[in-house]
Amino acid sequence: NAGVTQTPKFQVLKTGQSMTLQCAQDMNHNSMYWYRQDPGMGLRLIYYSASEGTTDKGEVPNGYNVSRLNKREFSLRLESAAPSQTSVYFCASRSTGRIAREQFFGPGTRLTVL
């Protein structure tokens, strides 16, 4: 099992460019999440998907869109990148069920917007 995989690992964009961050999990988890991590701060939730076909906004959704393509894949799109979106982006997944409270994280995508 690869767990949670993310592509790309690194990306540099110019202001106004668009790009899609990809995330996939092979653990048959229902819930998937996108976070951003900035220096000196904890992770902040951008969007999440509780199950295939549903998406919901998190704490900081502005400037992002998501697609839950199928149960395995959850992508994050920046339509017009801004320097404030320079950050490390983490995808996570979680099973559902009474004791399934742990989120498993991917290795992250380091994005710089110039």
Add this chain to the structure above:
Amino acid sequence: GQQLNQSPQSMFIQEGEDVSMNCTSSSIFNTWLWYKQDPGEGPVLLIALYKAGELTSNGRLTAQFGITRKDSFLNISASIPSDVGIYFCAALDSNYQLIWGAGTKLIIKP
């Protein structure tokens, strides 16, 4: 939004020393989690706490879920070089979303 107050922000310790960090909140949570993040990696779960007052160990790590359900602490005994990294507390809200602390950066002096 909700926040967890994690302290200290960073710690410089000698190898072999014990480490203690804590996390507090103004809200009640029913699940507290401690994660570790190594450089260039995503967070990895260390310990999960599900019951107020619970004390749980994972090797040299011990964590407690405060009796008021508004705090938690993590202790690391006899630190070793591979303990370096950033430690995050997190709490699960009623929507199964994680609320995160800002992290404690652990640095071990040679």
